[in-house]
Amino acid sequence: MNRIAVDAMGSDLGPEVMVAGAASCSIERADIHTTLVGDLDAMRRALDARPHNSSRLRLVSCEGFISQDDDPRSVRERPHCSVCTAASLVAQGEADALVSAGNTGALILAASLHLPRIEGIRRAALAAVHPTERRHGPKRDPFALILDVGATSGADAEALRGFAAMGVAYSSIVSEIEAPRVALLSNGSEPQKGTPEIVQAHQLLAQGPLNFAGNVEGLDIPRGTVDVVVCDGFLGNVVLKMLEGVGDSLTHMARQAAARRLEWRIGMQLLGDGLKQLRRMTDWKAYGGAPLLGLEGVVIKAHGRSEGRAVRNAIKVAAKNVRGDLIGRISEQIARA
């Protein structure tokens, strides 16, 4: 049984979507037990409104929550808020994983305060999947992993090596790739290209034992040349947000163009579903969430606007990582290095 603690409160769309995701999971999956942390009345109301299996659900009360607009550091003063309570359930061994769609900074800080870092890991990293042209692994996943996308800013060579090991462990579980190809994001493929930290990390990674593909450049991100792309949190954050914007901007430009000619309008209409599929594929939010890696517990950040289906996916991804022993695999990769 995989036990998942869910912060039911932080989502932009309110507790209903979090409860909806957990409820649908409770019907579908006998191997997942979800603990919803939040306002009891709100959670009960949401649960009563939809089919669910109550033997696979538990409700835990807390004191308020950190909103998207709050300063993440306020978790320090509010140890009983929803995300802190959910994190403490994992720390106390009452749950194996934590899922939240709330304030990202608050989640990172709450998790870091409650869960120890895995031995040998210098920095935790937030990873994200992004859509790629090339498909990955036996399931032919249309996405690859990039980390760090903003848990911290700046990273020395040792931290970058840690990111590589963690990304490989996660990718091997989620995309079921035996030895994921991992690369450093730089401004050229040659080993001497990039910041001093990247050049040094390149030397460390070239010594093995990971399946290290060297440096990749910006255009390798949409292409999906490798399974795991490693960079510091500042660069990763800029890049991820840019990917998020490109899909929206292209759709907008296409619509503007189509408005000018009848055959383009008809063409766009015929493409209707195809465009939606493409939009979904280029929408990294659809892939169930971003893992925070490096702590002694599985932590998944679902997007703040996740609908019930996305929340259910995030819970499933969390469970898959518990089953796959994410923490053990990261320790193993670090020990081998």
Add this chain to the structure above:
Amino acid sequence: MNRIAVDAMGSDLGPEVMVAGAASCSIERADIHTTLVGDLDAMRRALDARPHNSSRLRLVSCEGFISQDDDPRSVRERPHCSVCTAASLVAQGEADALVSAGNTGALILAASLHLPRIEGIRRAALAAVHPTERRHGPKRDPFALILDVGATSGADAEALRGFAAMGVAYSSIVSEIEAPRVALLSNGSEPQKGTPEIVQAHQLLAQGPLNFAGNVEGLDIPRGTVDVVVCDGFLGNVVLKMLEGVGDSLTHMARQAAARRLEWRIGMQLLGDGLKQLRRMTDWKAYGGAPLLGLEGVVIKAHGRSEGRAVRNAIKVAAKNVRGDLIGRISEQIARA
């Protein structure tokens, strides 16, 4: 009369396209005089094959050229190669601007060796235009400027402020915007977000006199929130190459999707021209070239695969910057700061 020195040799497509661009410019524009630097026989053959106005063209011979695969540093040992000869024409006052489609590193180094830095400018920067959803200035240009995209890597706060001043000067000429909005690329809009260099540059720029819009994030790049985006050369290079790749990857994914259903195929066919227009709009190479800013001379890098039309555009952009007194405007922006 604007006098443009063109490195006729470095292009991936050979001297023919460079000569073709200059030839077509010579017919169209009485105010531009072009000096083509390269192999005399090859240039004469290419010129004889097409209409041109020989009173607006001059051929200058040189000794060989730096290819795309050569180490850029080889310009030091080859002072008479095409790009060095063209740069020295500008240094000696025989030309006002330099255009090359050759090895970028070699162009930057050759220009830096021959042309002094503008007073008050700490580092030169390579700028690029990238397509944006929002349009800019009175001409409604569908692109914005980003710099540095790889002249150097790393930049302190003073250098970033210099980039802002140079970008504003260039944008005010090319897009004819009176006071271009300029922003720092960071991982959040708050003044304290980003690397220490960015935080400090934010403080400097906030004191005026530029039209400083604060920090922008990755998604503001495709949106085109501001006219000029400033970052260090490492980040800019990664971001620009990613933009280059996204268009290709999306087109590829769309074609794959279309192959699966008849109505999608028909839709794609009806969209034919529209897609081509969109591709062109998302193809930053189409906008005539990337300026190298900060030196006492106008320097334009045309893309290595520029066709004759793109070369002609690069020559025109160079001429426009000579007319607009780019160097004077940069000095002025720096003096005001």
